[in-house]
Amino acid sequence: MRVTPQGLYCVPGDFFIDPGRAVPRAIITHGHADHARPDHDHVLASAETLGIMQARMGEGRAGRQRQVAVPGEVVRHRDVEIRLVPAGHVLGSCQVVLDWQGSRIVISGDYKRRRDPTCAPFEPVTCDVFVTEATFGLPVFRHPDAAAEVARLLESLRLFPDRAHLVGVYALGKAQRLIALLREAGWDRTIYLHGALLKLCELYEAFGVKLGPLAPVPAPAKRGAGGLLAGEVVLAPPSAEATAWIRRLAEPLVCAASGWMRVRQRAKARGVELPLIISDHADWDELLATIDEVQAPEIWVTHGRDDALVHAMALRGLRGRALHLLGRGEEDEDPVPPETAPAETATEQIA
Numbered sequence: 001m002r003v004t005p006q007g008l009y010c011v012p013g014d015f016f017i018d019p020g021r022a023v024p025r026a027i028i029t030h031g032h033a034d035h036a037r038p039d040h041d042h043v044l045a046s047a048e049t050l051g052i053m054q055a056r057m058g059e060g061r062a063g064r065q066r067q068v069a070v071p072g073e074v075v076r077h078r079d080v081e082i083r084l085v086p087a088g089h090v091l092g093s094c095q096v097v098l099d100w101q102g103s104r105i106v107i108s109g110d111y112k113r114r115r116d117p118t119c120a121p122f123e124p125v126t127c128d129v130f131v132t133e134a135t136f137g138l139p140v141f142r143h144p145d146a147a148a149e150v151a152r153l154l155e156s157l158r159l160f161p162d163r164a165h166l167v168g169v170y171a172l173g174k175a176q177r178l179i180a181l182l183r184e185a186g187w188d189r190t191i192y193l194h195g196a197l198l199k200l201c202e203l204y205e206a207f208g209v210k211l212g213p214l215a216p217v218p219a220p221a222k223r224g225a226g227g228l229l230a231g232e233v234v235l236a237p238p239s240a241e242a243t244a245w246i247r248r249l250a251e252p253l254v255c256a257a258s259g260w261m262r263v264r265q266r267a268k269a270r271g272v273e274l275p276l277i278i279s280d281h282a283d284w285d286e287l288l289a290t291i292d293e294v295q296a297p298e299i300w301v302t303h304g305r306d307d308a309l310v311h312a313m314a315l316r317g318l319r320g321r322a323l324h325l326l327g328r329g330e331e332d333e334d335p336v337p338p339e340t341a342p343a344e345t346a347t348e349q350i351a
């Protein structure tokens with residue numbers, strides 16, 4: 001395994017994992033834009049990840065040849081045994097397990113350990129080298145219970161029935177998980193979606209993830225008129241709250257669901273009135289617990305707060321190595337793919 005400008009490269013298998021630009025042969029852990037890039041010649045991924053790539057990039061750019069790997073099944077390529085194992089991050093997200101000449105490396109991709117009704121749970125695999133992310137790799141990051149965060153949103157809806165509750169969420173993963181958590185908490189009303197979220201919600205449904213009644217946010221009766229959706233939940237990508245689009249809503253109460261909402265200044269700077277700490281990444285305790293479980297003597301950290309995690313590894317007598325992969329962890333600023341947004345909202349998002 002080698003670190004190249006394109007990303008992690010498996011030498012004996014002659015393929016890349018989550019390469020940052022187009023390559024002849026790629027294995028993709030999941031559909032977020034900082035892992036799944038367009039225009040590879042050959043892509044191996046789970047059926048869900050391939051579906052997400054096609055929805056986001058269009059049929060023509062999601063890999064010229066696409067090979068579905070069923071999680072748990074071994075695929076042989078050259079001398080390398082490849083196995084995808086669920087990572088619990090978003091629908092279809094998988095770790096890549098590579099066995100070659102008696103040694104095993106596991107590339108986690110992004111992962112979390114919390115229950116998520118919209119995807120298969122993370123499965124620890126013992127290995128010689130574990131390649132981990134460290135998005136929230138600082139002891140200050142300890143995520144609270146997601147159900148308790150959703151309860152705070154429902155409480156706010158009870159207290160402020162005259163206000164539309166606009167929650168900023170990433171289009172892939174967070175939106176669908178929040179919807180599922182709201183359903184579990186008993187919210188059975190229609191949940192309203194910004195146009196940029198519709199397509200991926202439909203795709204989740206097509207893969208059997210039940211999300212309940214959803215509808216696009218209606219257009220205002222008159223241009224510039226507001227007052228819509230008082231007391232309702234509205235989901236939109238984080239970029240939407242800064243646009244004219246928001247004016248159609250009744251006294252919008254801006255919420256955001258993200259692990260970064262732990263950082264008060266971030267919530268404040270973005271004008272978030274109700275920050276909800278809901279993350280699809282492992283927190284500090286979960287990173288350490290996972291590293292214990294996989295029992296690897298060597299840990300590589302792809303991106304995030306790698307210095308703190310590498311230091312913690314040294315204290316445990318493990319070899320830690322920061323890879324500093326370029327372009328990772330940028331899905332938080334994931335621009336809304338134009339093909340998923342109706343023309344009307346797409347222009348507003350650029351503004």
Ligand SMILES: [Zn+2]
Pocket residue numbers: 030032089110331
């Ligand atoms: Zn991700």
Ligand SMILES: [Zn+2]
Pocket residue numbers: 032034035110328329330331
């Ligand atoms: Zn990522």
